[in-house]
Amino acid sequence: MSQMPQPPQLSACPTCTEPPQAGDRYCDQCGADLTVASALAAEAALSAEAIADRSDARGNLQEARGDLPEAPRANGAAWSTHPGPEPDGYEPDGHEPDDYELAAPASGGYGQVADPRAAAALGAPEAPFGAPEAPQVPQVPQVPQASQAPLGAPEPPGGTGGHPETNASTHTSAASSTGSGTGPGTGADPRLPGGEHRLRCAACQEGTIDQDGYCERCGHAQARERDHMESELDGVAAASDRGLRHHRNEDAFSVSASALPDGAPVVVAVVCDGVSSATRPDEASAAAALAASQALGASLPRGAHPQQAMNEAIIAAADAVNSLALDTGAAAPRHEGQRHQNAPACTIVSAVVTSDILTIGWIGDSRAYWVPDDRTTPPARLTEDDSWAAQMVAAGLMSEAEAYADERAHAITGWLGADAYELEPHTASYKPDRPGVVVVCTDGLWNYAESAEQMARAVPPDARSRPLNSAQVLVGHALDGGGHDNVTVAIVPFPAAPGRAGSA
Amino acid sequence: MAHFSTPDAPRFSVEVYQNACLPEGGREVNAIITVTSSAGGGATAGPPIPGPAHEPIPAYEGVLGGYEDAPGASGRGCSPRAAVVIMVDCSGSMDYPATKMRHARDATAAAIDTVRDGVAFSVVAGTHKAVEVFPGDGQLAIADPLNRARAKEALRSLSPGGGTAIGTWLLQADLLLGSTDAAIRHGILLTDGRNEHEEPQRLRAVLDACAGRFTCDARGVGTDWEVEEVTGIAAALLGTADIVADPAGLTADFTRMMETAMGKEVADVSLRLWTPKGAEVAYVKQVAPTVEDLTARRVEAGPRAGDYPTGSWGDESRDYHLCVRVPAAEVGQEMLAARISLVRPVPDGVGSPPSSLARGLVRAVWTSDLAASTAMNPQVAHYTGQAELAQAIKQGMNARKSGDTEQATAKLGRAVQLAAASGNEDTAKLLAKVVDVLDVAAGTVRLKAKVAEADEMTLETRSTKTVRVKK
Numbered sequence: 001m002s003q004m005p006q007p008p009q010l011s012a013c014p015t016c017t018e019p020p021q022a023g024d025r026y027c028d029q030c031g032a033d034l035t036v037a038s039a040l041a042a043e044a045a046l047s048a049e050a051i052a053d054r055s056d057a058r059g060n061l062q063e064a065r066g067d068l069p070e071a072p073r074a075n076g077a078a079w080s081t082h083p084g085p086e087p088d089g090y091e092p093d094g095h096e097p098d099d100y101e102l103a104a105p106a107s108g109g110y111g112q113v114a115d116p117r118a119a120a121a122l123g124a125p126e127a128p129f130g131a132p133e134a135p136q137v138p139q140v141p142q143v144p145q146a147s148q149a150p151l152g153a154p155e156p157p158g159g160t161g162g163h164p165e166t167n168a169s170t171h172t173s174a175a176s177s178t179g180s181g182t183g184p185g186t187g188a189d190p191r192l193p194g195g196e197h198r199l200r201c202a203a204c205q206e207g208t209i210d211q212d213g214y215c216e217r218c219g220h221a222q223a224r225e226r227d228h229m230e231s232e233l234d235g236v237a238a239a240s241d242r243g244l245r246h247h248r249n250e251d252a253f254s255v256s257a258s259a260l261p262d263g264a265p266v267v268v269a270v271v272c273d274g275v276s277s278a279t280r281p282d283e284a285s286a287a288a289a290l291a292a293s294q295a296l297g298a299s300l301p302r303g304a305h306p307q308q309a310m311n312e313a314i315i316a317a318a319d320a321v322n323s324l325a326l327d328t329g330a331a332a333p334r335h336e337g338q339r340h341q342n343a344p345a346c347t348i349v350s351a352v353v354t355s356d357i358l359t360i361g362w363i364g365d366s367r368a369y370w371v372p373d374d375r376t377t378p379p380a381r382l383t384e385d386d387s388w389a390a391q392m393v394a395a396g397l398m399s400e401a402e403a404y405a406d407e408r409a410h411a412i413t414g415w416l417g418a419d420a421y422e423l424e425p426h427t428a429s430y431k432p433d434r435p436g437v438v439v440v441c442t443d444g445l446w447n448y449a450e451s452a453e454q455m456a457r458a459v460p461p462d463a464r465s466r467p468l469n470s471a472q473v474l475v476g477h478a479l480d481g482g483g484h485d486n487v488t489v490a491i492v493p494f495p496a497a498p499g500r501a502g503s504a
Numbered sequence: 505m506a507h508f509s510t511p512d513a514p515r516f517s518v519e520v521y522q523n524a525c526l527p528e529g530g531r532e533v534n535a536i537i538t539v540t541s542s543a544g545g546g547a548t549a550g551p552p553i554p555g556p557a558h559e560p561i562p563a564y565e566g567v568l569g570g571y572e573d574a575p576g577a578s579g580r581g582c583s584p585r586a587a588v589v590i591m592v593d594c595s596g597s598m599d600y601p602a603t604k605m606r607h608a609r610d611a612t613a614a615a616i617d618t619v620r621d622g623v624a625f626s627v628v629a630g631t632h633k634a635v636e637v638f639p640g641d642g643q644l645a646i647a648d649p650l651n652r653a654r655a656k657e658a659l660r661s662l663s664p665g666g667g668t669a670i671g672t673w674l675l676q677a678d679l680l681l682g683s684t685d686a687a688i689r690h691g692i693l694l695t696d697g698r699n700e701h702e703e704p705q706r707l708r709a710v711l712d713a714c715a716g717r718f719t720c721d722a723r724g725v726g727t728d729w730e731v732e733e734v735t736g737i738a739a740a741l742l743g744t745a746d747i748v749a750d751p752a753g754l755t756a757d758f759t760r761m762m763e764t765a766m767g768k769e770v771a772d773v774s775l776r777l778w779t780p781k782g783a784e785v786a787y788v789k790q791v792a793p794t795v796e797d798l799t800a801r802r803v804e805a806g807p808r809a810g811d812y813p814t815g816s817w818g819d820e821s822r823d824y825h826l827c828v829r830v831p832a833a834e835v836g837q838e839m840l841a842a843r844i845s846l847v848r849p850v851p852d853g854v855g856s857p858p859s860s861l862a863r864g865l866v867r868a869v870w871t872s873d874l875a876a877s878t879a880m881n882p883q884v885a886h887y888t889g890q891a892e893l894a895q896a897i898k899q900g901m902n903a904r905k906s907g908d909t910e911q912a913t914a915k916l917g918r919a920v921q922l923a924a925a926s927g928n929e930d931t932a933k934l935l936a937k938v939v940d941v942l943d944v945a946a947g948t949v950r951l952k953a954k955v956a957e958a959d960e961m962t963l964e965t966r967s968t969k970t971v972r973v974k975k
Contacts (some may be wrong), residue, residue, distance in 0.1 A: 008836075014602055204781070207781075210840075210843075212840070212843075212865060214839070214843075214865075215780070215840075216778075217780065217781050217807075217808070218780045218781050218782070218831075218839070219779070219780025219781075219783070219830065219839045219840035219841060219868075220833070220837065220838070220840075221837070221838035221839060221840065221867075222781075222838050243836070244834075244836050245835050245836040245869070245872060246836055246868075247837065248838075304664035309844040433962045
């Protein structure tokens with residue numbers, strides 16, 4: 001795949017025709033930005049195929065935005081607001097300690113509307129999960145991972161040396177080339193230097209880097225840890241990128257794997273998106289992702305009901321974000337009306353995947369999608385945004401197309417933070433009847449693949465066996481689309497693979 | 505033992521106030537840099553304390569004898585921490601009125617009383633030539649009770665007579681201060697008249713030669729001196745300038761000046777400015793406590809870096825306005841537009857890099873968010889106004905002198921408006937002595953028909969004084 005492409009050497013500055021020196025980012029004569037021209041040149045040099053793919057994807061996006069269906073009203077996928085144990089729940093194979101009620105086929109337990117396609121995707125709508133068709137749950141040993149590229153060695157296409165990341169440590173990837181898609185982007189992207197040893201400035205290729213992370217020659221900020229993060233465990237992976245239009249990454253994620261009391265694997269992914277209009281959004285998202293992940297990591301192995309655990313984890317995340325507001329110290333006392341006016345805030349979406357159950361929780365407009373391995377079966381969106389647009393649609397005041405065309409569409413109506421009106425974690429459990437992946441992401445990704453079908457098209461076919469690669473490809477998809485926001489995506493294969501958990 | 509192997513250095517801090525956000529294609533980055541030095545526990549809190557249980561202060565021997573135990577001496581054992589030369593105008597005009605000379609003598613005596621033990625000092629009488637009044641022989645005396653008494657005794661010999669050639673005074677001070685290796689070398693210069701017996705170019709050349717060798721405060725007493733000469737001396741030698749219109753005020757002013765000089769702890773501090781390749785420094789100005797354009801004082805200091813001298817520092821805080829034009833980058837990019845560091849030469853460190861006392865970063869972030877990129881930082885806005893205020897006063901007073909009433913009224917009106925809006929009350933009061941203010945907010949004024957010369961000169965001399973942002 002594409003290595004880190006150097007910007008093609010221009011023979012002359014496009015502005016003043018001064019021949020640039022090797023590696024110059026700016027023309028010595030007139031100061032014009034040479035990388036723009038270089039990037040254009042790089043773009044031109046791309047394979048026709050890649051360009052075709054990209055334009056195709058954009059076309060689909062447009063097309064799909066145009067024919068969004070009517071506002072979904074029915075909730076085919078069952079969920080339960082109160083995840084407390086219910087006596088007549090589903091028992092998949094006899095050793096499930098708690099019972100869930102997962103089969104209610106009617107509308108959602110608390111008035112939320114969800115994509116009806118979720119039902120179709122996650123199981124035959126006529127045969128709710130609670131029904132005896134349960135054996136549709138894939139047999140774990142059949143998961144053909146052994147014959148495919150091992151999860152631990154995803155061959156990072158960027159060529160960083162291919163060290164497989166088998167632990168939970170989040171690291172800055174020196175190369176985030178995510179396949180054919182990102183080729184042109186990297187040429188112009190100073191944050192992606194060509195090697196592991198970041199001795200030279202990624203922007204001008206000449207200067208060395210000072211202790212503050214800036215080039216001592218051209219002053220360009222160098223990659224920071226959060227600018228591009230990737231993490232992979234057995235059975236789950238995530239990637240996050242600053243994007244192309246923001247100067248820092250205010251998204252955060254956490255992935256972890258552990259075991260239920262019976263030894264069955266459980267995988268957790270948390271993705272958070274800092275609210276830019278608040279102060280310290282980057283701290284908010286990091287604190288929330290960490291707190292939720294720790295809460296789930298503590299409660300699930302003790303046998304907590306996943307939905308209950310999810311609910312508590314979101315509350316723990318909210319507490320963590322709230323406490324940031326207290327850190328501001330000696331801020332002037334505020335009037336009641338504007339208290340916490342700028343308190344740190346973020347969204348959250350989390351997925352907990354076991355061998356048979358998929359539990360989602362969220363607040364805000366970060367999303368989770370279900371993408372089955374068998375692409376002939378429909379994918380589904382599993383979350384309902386806390387956003388102005390979603391509320392308009394839910395209230396029947398606007399069509400989805402109208403609502404999302406409004407400039408207020410993305411204003412969120414729910415978030416974690418001290419100035420949130422009330423904390424209403426949404427949780428839902430699903431019992432998919434076939435293998436697939438859960439895509440857990442921020443709007444930096446879904447802005448470029450809004451519908452479940454679009455998302456499914458963007459997810460590589462081998463997502464379940466190569467989750468990190470898929471996360472990278474999806475980040476690349478967003479960057480190719482313009483990268484207007486921070487992009488974060490976690491890929492959680494379903495079912496959770498046994499024998500792989502606990503490595504964290 | 506009371507000897508410090510290295511004197512406790514004051515602590516410097518750098519704070520940067522800016523709006524880092526630039527619109528697409530934006531290039532100009534403005535920042536206010538607040539530099540604060542606070543006492544490092546050395547000798548600032550009061551006079552240096554002599555070593556306890558030590559021999560009595562060595563007997564007076566007239567010259568640089570036995571002051572090995574001089575408090576405040578640095579580790580090399582016998583060099584004073586600071587040296588100061590007082591230059592007193594003794595030209596013939598100091599006799600008109602006769603009280604002027606007497607006040608100057610009293611003021612010098614008060615300044616001598618303020619010199620701390622262990623500090624090297626000297627008094628020079630200035631006319632068309634420079635005469636050492638105390639201690640003589642091209643030497644400095646080390647302050648102690650005996651030397652202070654002798655110095656004051658020597659002041660009796662000060663008598664008016666002769667011309668004014670300030671350059672010769674400064675050269676003599678330079679010679680005297682050059683005879684010591686004191687870190688802090690300072691002059692205090694008093695004049696009452698124009699530099700008549702010397703070509704302006706000569707004074708200019710002397711100032712250029714002395715710049716960086718010592719710092720100097722300059723005072724004009726009475727109203728027969730030239731504002732530009734006095735402020736020019738202070739600017740070149742990184743000191744303060746002021747008017748003492750009434751000679752009776754000299755004692756208080758000299759005492760204050762000497763106290764400030766005694767509080768200086770570190771000399772030869774430079775503001776080092778690094779900017780990225782392709783960037784240009786539009787200007788570097790000190791903006792508090794006074795406006796002083798430092799742009800032309802740059803001394804190259806390695807690749808893309810330059811030093812701007814700031815003189816010596818005590819317990820104080822100054823603000824600088826930096827304006828840099830950087831190459832524009834794409835939206836979403838972040839660039840370091842400037843790195844500020846306070847540096848001073850390493851003692852005995854010939855060739856070694858200067859030590860950095862504090863640092864600050866000025867950033868540029870390109871954003872498509874117009875609300876973010878169009879916001880002006882309040883500090884930058886404030887000091888932009890203060891610099892314009894100083895400029896308006898200067899232009900207005902020059903126009904007034906040349907008889908351009910219209911221009912003078914417009915400029916001084918603008919100055920009144922700016923002074924009021926920024927809360928610079930001192931300057932507003934001085935302006936009100938030169939113009940009748942009809943409408944403060946609109947800046948409508950009428951030139952006063954009769955203005956006391958002292959008021960006019962006070963406004964001109966103090967036009968560069970600024971106030972800080974109301975917090």
